Every structure is written in structure tokens, then in C-alpha cells.
Amino acid sequence: xxxxxxxxxxxxKTRNVVGLMSGTSCDGVDACxxxxxxxxxxxxxxxxxxxxxxxxKEIRELIxxxxxxxxxxxxxxxxxxxxxxxxxxxxxxxIARKSSVSISKIDIVGSHGQTIYHIxxxxxxxxxxxxxxxxxxxxxxxxxxxxxxxxxxxxTRDIAAGxxxxxxxxxxxxxxFGGDKIGRAIQNIGGISNVTFLPADCGINDVIAFDNGPxxxxxxxxxxxxxxxxxxxxxxxxxxxxxxxNQGLLKRLCAHPYLSKHPPKSTGREDFGIQFSDDLYKExxxxxxxxxxxxxxxxxxxxxxxxxxxxxxxxxxxxxAEVVISGGGVRNxxxxxxxxxxxxxxxxxxxxxxxxxxxxxxxxxxxILANETICGNPGNVxxxxxxxxSVILGKIIPGG
Numbered sequence: 001x002x003x004x005x006x007x008x009x010x011x012x013k014t015r016n017v018v019g020l021m022s023g024t025s026c027d028g029v030d031a032c033x034x035x036x037x038x039x040x041x042x043x044x045x046x047x048x049x050x051x052x053x054x055x056x057k058e059i060r061e062l063i064x065x066x067x068x069x070x071x072x073x074x075x076x077x078x079x080x081x082x083x084x085x086x087x088x089x090x091x092x093x094x095i096a097r098k099s100s101v102s103i104s105k106i107d108i109v110g111s112h113g114q115t116i117y118h119i120x121x122x123x124x125x126x127x128x129x130x131x132x133x134x135x136x137x138x139x140x141x142x143x144x145x146x147x148x149x150x151x152x153x154x155x156t157r158d159i160a161a162g163x164x165x166x167x168x169x170x171x172x173x174x175x176x177f178g179g180d181k182i183g184r185a186i187q188n189i190g191g192i193s194n195v196t197f198l199p200a201d202c203g204i205n206d207v208i209a210f211d212n213g214p215x216x217x218x219x220x221x222x223x224x225x226x227x228x229x230x231x232x233x234x235x236x237x238x239x240x241x242x243x244x245x246n247q248g249l250l251k252r253l254c255a256h257p258y259l260s261k262h263p264p265k266s267t268g269r270e271d272f273g274i275q276f277s278d279d280l281y282k283e284x285x286x287x288x289x290x291x292x293x294x295x296x297x298x299x300x301x302x303x304x305x306x307x308x309x310x311x312x313x314x315x316x317x318x319x320x321a322e323v324v325i326s327g328g329g330v331r332n333x334x335x336x337x338x339x340x341x342x343x344x345x346x347x348x349x350x351x352x353x354x355x356x357x358x359x360x361x362x363x364x365x366x367x368i369l370a371n372e373t374i375c376g377n378p379g380n381v382x383x384x385x386x387x388x389x390s391v392i393l394g395k396i397i398p399g400g
Contacts, residue, residue: 019367024191049099085141110370163387189329237334243292303338
């Protein structure tokens with residue numbers, strides 16, 4: 001693609017954009033086809049189609065192995081980068097067929113990639129660590145396989161500007177939900193829970209956002225353990241509904257140091273992943289705590305960490321009128337019940353009420369961010385990530 005073609009793409013009034021997202025749960029590739037008219041706060045966004053393309057078991061295991069210090073190796077990460085690039089490209093082709101939009105009519109692909117490791121906080125006792133992040137799913141493969149200009153690797157520029165590289169969705173949340181007369185929390189519950197709070201009539205610099213803590217990550221791992229790998233998640237909270245809440249265990253979980261850390265902050269499987277979950281399972285098993293009681297309690301832990309983060313970091317400053325929930329946690333009725341119990345007097349809504357499928361919102365966010373990148377607009381929120389300035393995010397790989 002020549003510079004002239006890129007300028008032409010920027011000047012188009014309306015662009016068909018596919019957003020791709022694979023989160024910390026590693027369930028598969030979320031693909032959202034959207035028609036975006038304009039850019040920035042004047043963006044008009046219409047969702048055309050959405051679908052999740054699940055990973056095969058062996059791919060999911062490769063991702064988890066590549067994401068842990070004990071099992072990762074440079075050759076595994078290197079090969080997986082290109083393997084996932086092909087799977088991401090396949091998702092673009094499949095969503096194009098499903099939406100009956102010719103792939104030649106897709107203007108941009110915005111790919112978050114698959115996070116392998118994210119170091120957001122530095123150890124003060126050593127100068128060997130640097131804040132860094134790694135998302136794989138090679139965008140050059142996506143551009144080559146689809147012929148579509150691809151924007152990817154969004155997080156690195158924010159880190160280069162002094163930020164944590166996360167969360168990045170708040171910019172899209174501001175475009176989608178900002179400007180109303182009420183204080184609204186946009187709460188995603190994926191593998192990790194993250195919130196964007198939009199005060200009434202807020203500007204972009206008024207946005208508060210951070211990762212609350214664990215989302216479905218611990219719940220999913222315990223579901224695997226309890227069912228000997230038969231289930232990868234707790235369907236509708238069925239397992240959690242069979243146990244009793246252990247208040248002592250919940251109190252101890254809520255003492256995790258991440259939860260008291262002040263924003264800007266972000267987290268991931270490095271804090272609440274397989275190692276944390278397996279250690280917790282062994283500990284509670286040795287303490288003779290019923291496994292179903294533990295399961296119910298880790299489900300409550302997700303809800304409690306969300307509500308406590310509101311109490312500590314948002315409610316001293318603003319009134320929260322309503323919470324809009326998205327992500328896989330929407331389908332866990334026990335988790336939602338705990339959340340409603342902990343957030344008394346606050347209205348809880350699902351993002352579907354706004355015309356956005358719950359599982360589609362994060363993929364949609366990266367379609368929006370890719371559109372902003374092509375238009376030359378910054379996509380981070382420095383007050384959220386801690387970056388020193390607003391910067392244009394992502395790397396642009398021309399289509400062929």
C-alpha cells in the first residue's frame with residue numbers, strides 16, 4: 001500500500017472495520033465487523049456482525065504454556081506468533097462470509113492479539129525489569145492472508161510513553177457511552193475484570209479506569225480442576241450454586257496486594273492465572289475446605305473485588321448511578337447475584353441493552369481504536385494508563 005492509498009483510506013467518510021480480540025481466558029478469537037462513519041467523538045458506529053471462533057484444545061494449551069515462565073520457550077512463542085496470526089486471519093475471512101461483506105470491502109483490521117505476558121509494575125529493588133508487554137498473533141500474517149490493512153500491537157506505544165499499556169478500552173468506552181447526564185461504570189468481566197467510569201457530562205480527561213482484579217480466570221481454572229478438564233468454565237454458575245460462601249477465605253482473598261494498589265493499574269494472569277489458582281486449590285484442599293465452597297467463594301471474590309474497587313477508587317469522588325456489564329461474566333447468574341448484593345442501590349444493566357452483544361464489546365473497542373489510528377488520532381487516555389502524553393497507538397501493516 002502506498003502513502004497515497006493510506007491517505008485515501010484516512011479520507012474515507014465510512015470504513016468497514018473488523019476488530020479482533022483474544023482475552024486472558026484464551027477461549028478463542030472474537031471478531032466484530034463494524035461500519036464506522038467519521039472518527040473521534042463524532043464517530044457513528046454500527047455493528048454488522050459478531051462471532052467467536054473457539055480455539056482448539058491444543059492451541060489453548062500452547063497459549064497457556066507460552067504464557068508461563070515454567071513452560072515457555074522462545075521457539076514456542078516464535079512459532080505460536082505465526083500460528084495465531086493465521087487463526088486471526090481466518091477469523092477475518094469467516095466474519096466477512098458471515099456478514100456477506102466481501103473481504104475486498106473491508107478497509108481495516110484492528111487486532112489486539114493474544115497477550116502472552118504483561119509487566120505493568122516494576123520491582124523497586126532491581127533495575128533489571130522494565131515495564132513491558134507482549135501480544136502475539138503476527139499482524140503481518142493477517143495483512144498477507146486477508147489483503148486488508150491491519151493495525152495491531154496497540155499497547156506498546158502507551159508503555160513507550162510511560163504508561164502501563166492498559167487499560168486501552170476506556171477510549172472506546174468514552175466514544176460509545178460518554179456524554180450522558182449520569183455517572184456510569186462500564187464493567188467488563190472477562191478473564192480479568194476492568195472498569196471504565198464515565199462521570200456525568202465528562203470529558204476524556206475525567207475518565208477513571210483500571211483493572212479491578214480477577215474476572216473469570218480463577219473460576220475457569222477451578223471449573224477445569226473440579227470436572228477433570230471436562231468443563232472450561234462454570235456454565236450459568238451451576239457449580240458455584242452448589243457451594244456455600246466461606247467468609248474467612250473471602251476475607252483472605254480480598255487482602256491480595258493488587259486490590260489495594262491505587263490506579264493507574266493493570267493486571268493479568270501473572271497475578272491471578274493458573275499458578276495462583278493451583279496454589280489456592282492446594283491450600284484450601286489441605287485446609288479441608290470443601291471444594292464447592294471454595295468455588296462459590298472465588299466466584300464471590302470476583303464480585304467483591306469489583307465492588308470494593310468502586311468503594312475505594314470511584315465512590316469517594318463520584319456517584320455511580322448505573323453499572324453496564326459486558327464479557328463472559330454476564331452469563332454467570334451466581335456471579336451477577338453476588339455483584340448485585342455487593343452493589344445495593346446501584347442499577348445494573350447488560351451492555352446488550354445498548355445494542356452491543358456482551359462478548360463483542362472488547363473486539364469492537366479495537367475496531368474503534370484501529371479506526372482512530374488510521375485517522376491519526378491518539379487512542380490512549382493518559383490519566384488512566386499513566387502515560388506522559390496522548391499517543392497514536394498501534395503499528396500499521398499495509399494490505400496487499
